[in-house]
Amino acid sequence: MRILASYNIKGGVGKTAAAVNLAHVAADRGHRVLVIDLDPQGAASFYFRVKPKVKGGGKGLVGGKRDLDDLIKETDYESLDLIPADFRYRNLDLMLEAEKKSTSRLRKLLRPLSADYDVVILDCPPSVSLVSEAVFEAADALVIPLIPTTLSLRTYEQLEEFRMEQKIKKLKLLPFFSMVDRRKALHREILETFPKSHTNTLGVPIPYASAVERMGVERQPLTAFAPRTAVAGAYRALWDAVDAATG
Ligand SMILES: Nc1ncnc2c1ncn2[C@@H]1O[C@H](COP(=O)(O)OP(=O)(O)OP(=O)(O)O)[C@@H](O)[C@H]1O
Ligand SMILES: [Mg+2]
Helix, strand or coil: EEEEEEEECCCCCCCHHHHHHHHHHHHHHCHHHHHHHHCCHHHHHCCCCCCCCCCCHHHHHHHHCCCCHHEEEEECCCCCEEEECHHHHHHHHHHHHCCCCCHHHHHHHHHHHHHHHCEEECCCCCCCHHHHHHHHHHCCEEEEEEECCHHHHHHHHHHHHHHHHCCCCCEEEEEEEEEEEECCCHHHHEEEEEEHHHCCCCCCCCCCCCCHHHHHHHHHHHHHHHHCHHHHHHHHHHHHHHHHHCC
16 A cells, blocks of 8 residues: 655645545556545545545544544545545644654554555645644655745755655655646746756646646546546646656
8 A cells, every 4th residue: 555645835736636636547547545635624525525524523533543444435436535624633733742652643543544445645734744744654655746936946845854854764755846837937947957956856747727727616636527638648647657656
């Protein structure tokens, strides 16, 4: 079982879009996939039309008293399940703090899922918090959307530094470019130069495309309602790159 987290310190960079579409593509490719919506805003749950409620709130997830199985919901797609967000996740940090060895708790909790799932995708809220530390310990790889701007790249460097400090070097960082507009010279320039100094960069940029925004209207993965668009093709290629880097 591979545990992947769609993560960036920054908000609004395409984490949820990546989590939802990569999950759909992975399931379509024959993997048994579970998405865990860790963001109290519940965007991934919304896109999959799953009601964002977990009994017991975040406590159900980290307390571990409740069997994780009870929290799992089916989606409309074969081999694709979801643990929805709960608004009370906003207290997840406090609850993790109250737990002993809190940050390893999530990893332990996910372990039994390996009988039922090949791929777990965590859709993370933006920030560095105890939740993200728990995610860093639980995940095999972070899939990191980067908008090709200087500030965006800076937050990526900060994440690399944080990873070194925390001695979580076994955690793979898999950055990819998100919301790319090739008409912008800066975007073209960064796409050219950044991968030279960061060879772990996935070679599949996701273009800026209004079809992605329509996910909120359709409430489906883009790869489900607009499979023939170029951006859907990009998400499929991105999954193949993630698959190859983590398989
Ligand atoms: N490739 C893209 N092209 C155009 N719009 C996009 C693209 N990717 C994401 N968006 C839009 O940008 C907004 C933010 O995307 P998304 O919710 O995936 O980001 P996020 O990093 O998960 O945000 P948050 O930090 O709030 O969780 C959404 O309205 C989404 O529809
Ligand atoms: Mg999100």
